[in-house]
Amino acid sequence: xxLYTSLTLRYLKQNKRRTLVTIIGIILATxxxxxxxxxxxxxxxxxMRDQIKTSGSFYATFTDMDKEKAEVxxxxxxxxxxxxxxxxxxxxxxxxxxxxLNINVFDKNTINSFQITLxxxxxxxxxxxxxxxxDLLNKWNKKxxxxxxxxxxxxxxxxxxxxSKLKNxxxxxxxxxxxxxxxxxNSKLFAITGFDINTVNKNEKFDVSICxxxxxxxxxxxxSIGKNIGLVKEDxxxxxxxxxxxxxxxxxxDIEFNEGLLRLLGASSYSNINITLLLIVGLVASLVIIATxxxxxxxxxxAISERKKQFAILNSIGATKSQIMKFVFLExxxxxxxxxxxxxxxxxxxxxxxxxxxKTFFKTSMFGELDLRVVFSPIVLILSxxxxxxxxxxxxxxxxxxxxxxxxxxxxxNSSNLKVGKIKSSKLVKKIFKTEGELAYKNLRRNKxxxxxxxxxxxxxxxxxxxxxxxxxxxxxxxxxxxxxITNDLTLYENNLLxxxxxxxxxxxxxKINGLKDVAIDKGYNLNVHVDEKNINKDLRESLKxxxxxxxxxxxxxxxxxxxxxxxxxxxxxxxxxxxxxxxxTAKAENGVILVRYSYQESLAKKGKVVLSNYKVxxxxxxxxxxxxxDGKESxxxxxxxxxxxxxxxxxxxxxxxxxxxGVVAYDDLIPSLGITDDESSSNLYYVATNxxxxxxxxxxxxxEENNLSVMDSIDEAQKLEQTMNVMKIFxxxxxxxxxxxxxxxxxxxxxxxxxxxxxxxAIIKSIGVTPQGxxxxxYMESILYGILSLLYGIPIGICMNVLMNKILEGVITVQTLIxxxxxxxxxxxxxxxxxxxxxxxxxxxxxxxxxxxxxxESI
Numbered sequence: 001x002x003l004y005t006s007l008t009l010r011y012l013k014q015n016k017r018r019t020l021v022t023i024i025g026i027i028l029a030t031x032x033x034x035x036x037x038x039x040x041x042x043x044x045x046x047x048m049r050d051q052i053k054t055s056g057s058f059y060a061t062f063t064d065m066d067k068e069k070a071e072v073x074x075x076x077x078x079x080x081x082x083x084x085x086x087x088x089x090x091x092x093x094x095x096x097x098x099x100x101l102n103i104n105v106f107d108k109n110t111i112n113s114f115q116i117t118l119x120x121x122x123x124x125x126x127x128x129x130x131x132x133x134x135d136l137l138n139k140w141n142k143k144x145x146x147x148x149x150x151x152x153x154x155x156x157x158x159x160x161x162x163x164s165k166l167k168n169x170x171x172x173x174x175x176x177x178x179x180x181x182x183x184x185x186n187s188k189l190f191a192i193t194g195f196d197i198n199t200v201n202k203n204e205k206f207d208v209s210i211c212x213x214x215x216x217x218x219x220x221x222x223x224s225i226g227k228n229i230g231l232v233k234e235d236x237x238x239x240x241x242x243x244x245x246x247x248x249x250x251x252x253x254d255i256e257f258n259e260g261l262l263r264l265l266g267a268s269s270y271s272n273i274n275i276t277l278l279l280i281v282g283l284v285a286s287l288v289i290i291a292t293x294x295x296x297x298x299x300x301x302x303a304i305s306e307r308k309k310q311f312a313i314l315n316s317i318g319a320t321k322s323q324i325m326k327f328v329f330l331e332x333x334x335x336x337x338x339x340x341x342x343x344x345x346x347x348x349x350x351x352x353x354x355x356x357x358x359k360t361f362f363k364t365s366m367f368g369e370l371d372l373r374v375v376f377s378p379i380v381l382i383l384s385x386x387x388x389x390x391x392x393x394x395x396x397x398x399x400x401x402x403x404x405x406x407x408x409x410x411x412x413x414n415s416s417n418l419k420v421g422k423i424k425s426s427k428l429v430k431k432i433f434k435t436e437g438e439l440a441y442k443n444l445r446r447n448k449x450x451x452x453x454x455x456x457x458x459x460x461x462x463x464x465x466x467x468x469x470x471x472x473x474x475x476x477x478x479x480x481x482x483x484x485x486i487t488n489d490l491t492l493y494e495n496n497l498l499x500x501x502x503x504x505x506x507x508x509x510x511x512k513i514n515g516l517k518d519v520a521i522d523k524g525y526n527l528n529v530h531v532d533e534k535n536i537n538k539d540l541r542e543s544l545k546x547x548x549x550x551x552x553x554x555x556x557x558x559x560x561x562x563x564x565x566x567x568x569x570x571x572x573x574x575x576x577x578x579x580x581x582x583x584x585x586t587a588k589a590e591n592g593v594i595l596v597r598y599s600y601q602e603s604l605a606k607k608g609k610v611v612l613s614n615y616k617v618x619x620x621x622x623x624x625x626x627x628x629x630x631d632g633k634e635s636x637x638x639x640x641x642x643x644x645x646x647x648x649x650x651x652x653x654x655x656x657x658x659x660x661x662x663g664v665v666a667y668d669d670l671i672p673s674l675g676i677t678d679d680e681s682s683s684n685l686y687y688v689a690t691n692x693x694x695x696x697x698x699x700x701x702x703x704x705e706e707n708n709l710s711v712m713d714s715i716d717e718a719q720k721l722e723q724t725m726n727v728m729k730i731f732x733x734x735x736x737x738x739x740x741x742x743x744x745x746x747x748x749x750x751x752x753x754x755x756x757x758x759x760x761x762x763a764i765i766k767s768i769g770v771t772p773q774g775x776x777x778x779x780y781m782e783s784i785l786y787g788i789l790s791l792l793y794g795i796p797i798g799i800c801m802n803v804l805m806n807k808i809l810e811g812v813i814t815v816q817t818l819i820x821x822x823x824x825x826x827x828x829x830x831x832x833x834x835x836x837x838x839x840x841x842x843x844x845x846x847x848x849x850x851x852x853x854x855x856x857x858e859s860i
Contacts, residue, residue: 008330011310021753023339025746029292030343030388031350032742036288037380038351039734044264045375049115051260053184056113058083058209059218059267061256062225067200069229070208076228078221080213083109084195086206088127089152090166093139093189098163098712100155101136107195110209114184116192120144121178124194130174135188142176149173215267222255231255279808284471287464287801289387291739294460294746296388297395297453325397332396340388344381348374354734439765440781455789457750458835461743462794462827463801468739469823470802472732477815479725481600481609484655486718488520489692490700491653492709494684506707507570510688513703515696518574520567520652522685525676527562528624529662535613543601544612549660559612561661564593564625564641566668571652575665580617580645588669592644593621596663600656609657609815619643621664627676639674641666653687692718744834751786751838755779755846763851772847779843783835791831795824 012019058081062073074082088103105127106114121144124131130148132140142148153169174193183190200206210225212218231254262268311324352374498506503521510519533541533555544550544557551558572582575594582594595615601608615621621641628634641664650657651665690696692715704711755762766775799819809815 005330008327008334012331012334017756018753019335021749023335023342025296025749026335026339026388026392027343027346028742028745028749029296029391030340030384031347032738033288033292033387034344034347034380034384035351035738036347037377037384038348038374039738041375041377041380042351042355042373045373048261048264051264052113052115053182055258055260056083056110056184056209057115057211057261058110058113059211059215059258059262060222061207061209061258062222062229062231063207063254063256064205065208065229065254066205067197067202070197070206072229073208073210073225076221076225078212078217078224079210081109081211083107083113083209084197084206085110085209086195088193089172090155091150091152092155092163092166095163098710099189100163101189101191103130103150103152104190104192105195105206106192107197110195111192113209115182116184117181119179119181121176124177124192126196126199127193128174129177130191130193131178131180132176132191133180133183133188136191137176137179139189144176144178147173147175215262215265218257218262218267222257226255280805283801283805283808287467288739291460291464291742291746292387293391293394294457296391328396329393332392336389336392340385343388344384347384348376350738351734439770440778440785454750454754455786455793457746458786458790458831459794459797461747462790462831463798464739464743465736465827466795466798466820466823467801467805468736470798470818470820471805472736473818473820474802474806474809474815475732476725476729477609477818478809481607481815485650486714486722487650487652487654488518488687488689489713489715489718490688490690490697491712491714492686492688492700492704493712494709496708497684498707502707506686506703506709507568509703509707510700511570513690513696513699515691515693516700517689517691518571518652518687519689520571520687522653522687523566523568523668525564525566526626527559527564527662527664528626529559529562530622530624531557531559531613533557535615537611537613540601540610540612544660547601547660559661561659562623563658563661563663564623565651565663565665566671567652567665569667572665572667575647575651576649577645578648580643582645584667584669587644587667588673590642590644591640591670591673593641593664593666593670594645594647595621595643596651596658596665597646597648598657599661599663600659602659608810612660612662615643617643617646621662625674625676635676637674637676639676652689653685744830747831747834748838748841751783751835752842755839755842759846759849762846766851776843776847779839780836783839784832787831787835791828795827798824798827 084107086105088105091101093099093101140148149171151169152172153166156164156167180190212221259268355374507519510516536557545552549561551560586592597611598609599612601610623639623641624636625639626634626636688700690700701711
């Protein structure tokens with residue numbers, strides 16, 4: 001063992017407490033960056049697996065190809081994998097509840113692309129063999145090896161979107177050869193037959209899906225193949241079979257790209273999506289790295305700064321600057337080889353435990369069914385280690401350089417940390433906190449180095465907490481915009497048109513059911529809302545002029561896709577109002593309506609929740625309303641509607657806000673007062689929202705049956721969407737918990753260390769006559785000053801970071817700027833509690849120690 005190692009180890013052993021504090025700082029920082037890295041990789045893994053279950057792992061699909069074109073596609077340059085699929089036909093399982101089944105024809109590669117696994121049996125080899133889900137097998141009351149004859153055909157729907165009949169139906173017999181473990185789309189009713197390319201007729205149509213070695217090559221490869229097989233391209237086709245590609249600004253017929261998967265692979269054709277993802281990842285990573293640096297730098301640099309006297313003594317007996325540096329870096333290396341492995345293990349194990357706890361405690365709920373798993377990425381471990389080592393290097397280098405600049409005599413006197421001379425006091429501090437507060441203020445001003453390090457730690461913790469809470473709010477909001485909302489889990493529809501009295505009787509019976517949240521009648525009228533340019537949101541004026549939902553008439557914007565909703569009195573009473581009041585008497589007298597504040601806007605590769613206008617309560621909407629009489633004759637009438645209230649909710653029965661249009665809600669009393677035809681035929685659908693409990697839903701179905709209503713069940717879609725949102729929340733709130741724990745520990749660690757290192761200073765203050773009560777008050781005043789100053793800096797910076805994140809996100813999804821008021825309030829309360837606790841713990845110990853011993857104590 002050489003001299004450097006011997007001296008360094010001796011110091012670390014003699015100062016066990018400080019060494020332990022430094023190692024804890026490194027462990028926390030490493031656990032932070034490793035834990036968050038594991039959350040991100042695990043989240044991406046879940047997203048990838050979920051997307052593949054939905055759309056498969058192929059990057060592009062050529063639809064309606066024949067055998068000749070398929071051969072050209074699969075043998076084309078750049079194609080690394082391919083698969084075949086088609087739809088054999090549909091089967092009506094339950095006409096009353098509009099339930100059907102598609103018989104899918106997949107080859108082995110396509111089966112693998114959807115990650116389909118067998119529970120029992122074997123894979124189908126041809127179109128006469130069938131594998132199905134266990135639920136479907138039970139429904140048919142069949143077992144593996146049985147044969148089943150199905151009536152296959154093309155589904156025909158009625159005006160209500162319900163199954164009417166099968167077109168071109170024919171009976172087909174299949175042999176059931178296996179059951180699925182997990183089906184695509186997480187479907188409980190799914191069936192697959194085998195695709196054999198050798199038995200396909202020359203003119204038979206089917207889909208060909210392909211992959212390329214590099215996902216980013218798929219666009220050029222697919223377009224090149226499209227040209228070779230004669231696929232048509234157009235600038236702006238009306239045919240929906242054309243698929244847009246913004247790299248060429250062209251639409252190609254019969255080419256579909258798996259944009260959801262490509263986006264996750266960072267290979268989206270939409271440059272704005274790729275740039276936004278990179279910017280968000282970069283910003284989040286920067287905040288995490290800054291938090292990591294702060295955690296290590298605080299614990300390490302304070303310890304090094306306090307050892308200036310030791311370095312000066314070594315310098316005075318002949319040690320060079322480079323030798324001093326070696327001591328410092330060796331110490332950094334020794335504490336890092338202890339702290340980093342423990343931190344990496346802690347960060348990984350902690351996330352694994354969180355996921356296991358979720359599965360254990362929520363195994364009977366939706367959380368327990370989530371396929372969550374921790375992904376151990378070597379890249380995360382390597383990057384975490386490199387960032388921590390670099391941070392330790394910087395944390396050791398800066399104070400060591402500062403120590404080397406001070407003369408040995410000055411450093412041995414240990415006076416460089418304190419500012420000698422008169423310190424200007426603050427009149428405000430003296431007035432509010434009295435003498436002890438003034439003394440605390442001067443103490444902080446005298447030792448600016450330690451003060452800045454501690455304040456920086458507090459500010460960073462506040463900024464991180466506010467920023468990530470704001471990011472979570474925006475993330476949840478963005479996902480609600482992207483996926484929409486399921487506002488009802490049951491839809492009732494009339495088999496025969498009911499009278500108004502019968503409708504009201506049905507709703508009255510439904511209202512009595514325990515657990516029922518809302519019943520909205522699907523009744524309304526088309527509106528054309530005329531808005532003057534001065535009332536249009538300035539940020540949207542140009543984009544709205546390009547929208548096909550808006551007709552321009554000089555400076556007037558005509559929103560032709562708007563809607564007047566008449567959901568019924570009960571549903572209106574359940575609408576949560578953000579502004580104004582809405583009562584039946586006033587609404588009838590003034591043609592009053594509730595305005596839905598937000599609108600959904602979608603353009604190429606961009607979605608948003610926007611406010612179209614600056615309308616407020618009391619304003620009047622100029623509209624043209626369209627109605628139909630019993631013979632289907634259309635009539636239009638100019639009307640004025642007064643805004644009595646505003647809601648921010650998505651209305652029951654809708655999965656999104658009105659698209660680039662206005663939505664207004666009114667009582668049915670409004671219709672005759674407007675002098676328009678009451679469209680009786682538009683009220684034969686009822687959207688029912690429940691607590692999703694089986695007992696509640698069964699009661700709703702019973703009432704529906706008694707009143708000759710059929711039921712369409714949307715519980716699977718509702719639970720799937722809820723599951724998706726819950727997964728998002730698990731990951732992002734896990735992110736917040738990790739950040740919060742490390743931030744709190746960092747604050748306590750920094751302040752406690754700072755107080756412990758000032759024992760000599762505090763002993764001198766006590767020796768000149770400061771009472772124990774006054775001394776405690778002084779320390780607590782320091783904590784309060786730290787809290788106030790950190791909030792003054794941290795809150796504005798945190799809000800600015802939220803605004804920046806919002807601006808970045810606008811490249812893909814437009815959300816309203818969300819100020820995380822709850823997070824700010826938590827910070828205000830928590831920062832004083834945490835700083836108090838951080839001061840109280842070491843203060844209690846110092847109070848019991850001998851003043852003379854502490855005056856003699858040196859910080860080495």
